[in-house]
Amino acid sequence: MKYRQLGSSDLRVSEIALGSWLTYGGGVDSDTARACVRQAFDCGINFIDTANVYAHGAAEEFLGATLSDYPRKDYILATKLYFPMSQTDSGLSAQQIHKQIDASLTRLRTDYVDLYQCHRYDHDTPLAETMQALTEVVDAGKARYVGFSEWGPEQIGAALDIPDVVRFVSSQPQYSMLWRDPEREVMPLCAASGISQIVWSPLAQGVLTGKYRPGAPLPADSRAVNPAMNDFMDRAKDDKLLSAVQQLQAIADDLDISMAQLALAWVLRQANVSSAIIGASRPDQVTDNAGASGRHLDAHAIARIDNVLAPYVRS
Numbered sequence: 001m002k003y004r005q006l007g008s009s010d011l012r013v014s015e016i017a018l019g020s021w022l023t024y025g026g027g028v029d030s031d032t033a034r035a036c037v038r039q040a041f042d043c044g045i046n047f048i049d050t051a052n053v054y055a056h057g058a059a060e061e062f063l064g065a066t067l068s069d070y071p072r073k074d075y076i077l078a079t080k081l082y083f084p085m086s087q088t089d090s091g092l093s094a095q096q097i098h099k100q101i102d103a104s105l106t107r108l109r110t111d112y113v114d115l116y117q118c119h120r121y122d123h124d125t126p127l128a129e130t131m132q133a134l135t136e137v138v139d140a141g142k143a144r145y146v147g148f149s150e151w152g153p154e155q156i157g158a159a160l161d162i163p164d165v166v167r168f169v170s171s172q173p174q175y176s177m178l179w180r181d182p183e184r185e186v187m188p189l190c191a192a193s194g195i196s197q198i199v200w201s202p203l204a205q206g207v208l209t210g211k212y213r214p215g216a217p218l219p220a221d222s223r224a225v226n227p228a229m230n231d232f233m234d235r236a237k238d239d240k241l242l243s244a245v246q247q248l249q250a251i252a253d254d255l256d257i258s259m260a261q262l263a264l265a266w267v268l269r270q271a272n273v274s275s276a277i278i279g280a281s282r283p284d285q286v287t288d289n290a291g292a293s294g295r296h297l298d299a300h301a302i303a304r305i306d307n308v309l310a311p312y313v314r315s
């Protein structure tokens with residue numbers, strides 16, 4: 001496993017991070033989930049991403065219980081706030097930031113998180129109030145660094161312009177061969193501002209692994225057939241897209257890597273991406289995905305990928 005600096009922080013995160021949306025505390029049983037975490041450590045993954053809202057706190061609770069088996073210094077832990085935890089608990093007000101960090105730390109059974117992220121931008125709270133409260137959380141030692149997820153360039157720029165508050169070190173956007181929006185504005189701005197990308201759904205929720213085949217039934221053990229996890233799985237039923245994805249197999253074969261590794265190496269080709277946050281429903285997926293670290297894609301392979309996927313890319 002290779003490691004990269006996270007923005008202007010002193011954190012060195014594994015190129016592959018383990019996420020917990022839908023899976024841990026949710027659609028994946030706890031024995032399997034624990035085995036995935038163990039496998040992640042065995043593969044050199046040191047970076048774990050969660051959020052208060054994942055499985056409504058149960059993902060953090062699972063990680064708190066599971067990670068208590070490992071020395072705290074051995075992993076870098078990131079969580080988030082913003083989405084509703086109750087009818088009256090949501091957003092990025094000072095009151096919510098102080099309340100939600102304490103609740104997350106309790107569930108995670110730790111005194112601090114390494115990275116505290118704003119899960120979305122809060123249009124109902126003055127940005128200065130959010131940044132001041134995040135500063136207080138860092139000053140109190142409850143979070144080492146702060147980041148955001150899916151903020152636009154104007155919002156990022158406005159935060160950077162506020163004096164005497166903590167600086168963001170990470171941005172968490174969706175980014176994959178199929179979803180390239182961040183390349184246009186967010187990545188250049190962040191690269192110039194000491195902010196790294198830690199990208200979500202780099203496998204397009206498994207679609208880029210090639211396991212969904214055009215005209216074939218959805219795999220019985222996949223997220224797409226699991227009612228606890230399949231809310232956003234339209235791409236797994238798009239036969240034209242799935243046919244194009246199948247053409248990536250030849251490119252992966254020529255490089256002697258799996259299709260998952262091809263997709264992950266593709267996002268990691270960007271210097272501003274510090275880590276690809278994968279989901280894993282089984283330990284063997286962790287192993288496969290971790291194998292992407294250090295794989296280099298040359299210009300020819302990247303051009304072949306673009307040629308195959310051009311009609312399906314969102315950019």
Ligand SMILES: NC(=O)c1ccc[n+]([C@@H]2O[C@H](COP(=O)([O-])OP(=O)(O)OC[C@H]3O[C@@H](n4cnc5c(N)ncnc54)[C@H](OP(=O)(O)O)[C@@H]3O)[C@@H](O)[C@H]2O)c1
Binds near residue numbers: 150199200209221
């Ligand atoms: N900030 C945000 O708004 C946001 C949003 C979404 C996610 N995230 C973060 O990003 C993380 C990753 O998101 P994601 O779960 O959508 O990522 P993903 O890595 O694109 O998809 C993960 C799923 O793909 C399948 N898979 C993974 N590796 C595979 C392999 N090698 N071969 C075959 N299938 C494989 C598994 O599903 P099966 O059950 O089908 O096997 C797995 O649960 C989340 O856990 C979360 O931490 C953040």
